[in-house]
Amino acid sequence: MAPTRYTDRPIPKISLRDFEQRIDEITSELIDASENVGFFTITDHGISTADIDSMFALSQSFFSLPDEIKATVPWNPNNVGWEKNSQVRPSTGQPDTKESYQLQFGENMDGIWLDDKHINGFREKCLDFMHAVQRVSELLMRCFARGLGFPDAFFVKAHDISRANCQTTCRLLHYFALPPPAQSAAEGKTYHRAGAHADWDFLTLLFQKEGQSGLEICPGREVVTEFGIGDEWTKVEPVGGEIVCNIGDLLMSWSDDRFKSTFHRVKAPESEGDYFGDRHSIAFFNQPCKDAVIQGPGKKYPVVTGEEFNRNAMQRNFRALQEKLRALEAN
16 A cells, blocks of 8 residues: 655634624635635634533543443434444445444434433433534534625524434544554554545534544545545644534535535554554534525525435445445456
């Protein structure tokens, strides 16, 4: 395997300080980052470092449970529940070396919440954190709406988490510790933490633990239908208290390709200087309600609902995976 090629790219950092007084300035910075990079970090967002650390501790408590307990909340096609070593990316054709627990606000979580007898207050604490992240998301949605010429509340209404058919998802993630390269080579094994992909949601907010590196980006897409991944990557190092945000395919489509959904990955370590330990992160995927109407101001793409967009994205991902697997078999 050829070594990764890296290049330096600036990752914009946007402060949400004094949001109401600075909304025009913040909107300008956000739109510039969305048009030119597709990734940015936000600070002064109102979620304390203590609250973030507490949520990470809760997540680690869940992943420390025996598998037979985690299996009481199994993953299902509504995009909720626990999975382990089961997500296969079209870019690799192999499963990510991780486990995750996906949570939502609405009806899809019926029977999928961990019983409090295993971790006291788990559901309540998760929902408190999810509501806090949703409030931050809605500030950014107001800016995106302004940038595209929609009313301020346009995207907020489309992502109304009080509705039973909302689809926004919080994903607790645990990437397993991996052996050093020499051991992997001796065993003839190749590991992937999260293969290269673009998110299909509206906007992703990612919390990382400082010192647990691995996130990398590869910008360059011009249209949402383009799936060729470049070969020059940029590391996005975790900084405590900051939230890393990236545009998803849905917002790229909703903006008529003006905002860029960027390929990214969590790279498996390949040299002695990389991080080989357990990696924990929390991703919050803003996804519109199932009946939200999706179409950009220029009407570049046909009208779809939020449910149809997700279904189409999942089917497209499945087809790409099948093509990858056929190519691997042919070789």
